[in-house]
Amino acid sequence: MSPKGDGPIPDQDVLEIGAGTGQLAVEMAEAAQPATWTFTLADTSEGMREVAAERVSQRGWTVLDRDYSDPTTTLDDASYDLVVAQMVLHHVKDLVTLLSSVHAMVKPGGSFIAIDLTEEEGREFHVHHGHDGDVDDPDYYHDGFTETAMRQLCARAGFSEMTWSVPLTIKRERHGRIMEFPLFLLKAQR
Numbered sequence: 001m002s003p004k005g006d007g008p009i010p011d012q013d014v015l016e017i018g019a020g021t022g023q024l025a026v027e028m029a030e031a032a033q034p035a036t037w038t039f040t041l042a043d044t045s046e047g048m049r050e051v052a053a054e055r056v057s058q059r060g061w062t063v064l065d066r067d068y069s070d071p072t073t074t075l076d077d078a079s080y081d082l083v084v085a086q087m088v089l090h091h092v093k094d095l096v097t098l099l100s101s102v103h104a105m106v107k108p109g110g111s112f113i114a115i116d117l118t119e120e121e122g123r124e125f126h127v128h129h130g131h132d133g134d135v136d137d138p139d140y141y142h143d144g145f146t147e148t149a150m151r152q153l154c155a156r157a158g159f160s161e162m163t164w165s166v167p168l169t170i171k172r173e174r175h176g177r178i179m180e181f182p183l184f185l186l187k188a189q190r
């Protein structure tokens with residue numbers, strides 16, 4: 001995903017949830033130039049946060065240990081122009097709480113963008129470490145998402161003006177062959 005497209009987008013304060021190593025944020029910030037996009041990167045994995053912190057150390061961005069699906073987590077209310085979640089929603093058990101938290105943190109008029117697995121192919125995505133073919137990744141709760149499910153979740157959290165597309169497909173080896181996994185991009189407005 002990139003902010004390229006409909007002309008320059010002004011400076012943005014962005015929160016990325018489940019930011020992993022920070023690669024997407026760096027790519028977005030570089031694509032946004034000359035505008036300045038400032039990222040806050042949140043991830044529950046200490047290892048991921050360490051890699052991300054090193055990667056973005058020159059940029060002055062913040063890297064946080066935050067689980068926004070935990071209702072006790074402190075929220076930065078109405079602080080971000082954009083919240084992004086790429087390939088993390090399927091790891092989150094309580095999406096109702098997560099999306100309510102995201103809604104609270106987006107500025108009025110701001111946006112939430114989710115990129116994740118579509119339901120049809122998603123069920124194979126985490127079957128790759130053995131265990132007689134069972135899913136053996138315990139940190140995974142959803143076999144991808146339908147457009148209807150995502151729209152309903154976002155509406156319940158208070159978002160409006162949702163748009164849905166399936167703009168890209170990633171390839172992974174599963175069961176000794178290359179499989180394709182279409183990813184959706186959902187954009188919602190606060």
Ligand SMILES: C[S@@+](CC[C@H](N)C(=O)[O-])C[C@H]1O[C@@H](n2cnc3c(N)ncnc32)[C@H](O)[C@@H]1O
Nearest residue numbers: 018019020043044045048067068086087088091
């Ligand atoms: C598949 S990785 C995706 C990383 C990155 N967004 C990307 O697209 O490359 C999922 C990430 O979500 C993080 N994660 C899992 N559950 C989370 C949660 N409840 N809150 C924040 N991060 C979470 C994991 O630690 C991991 O870094």
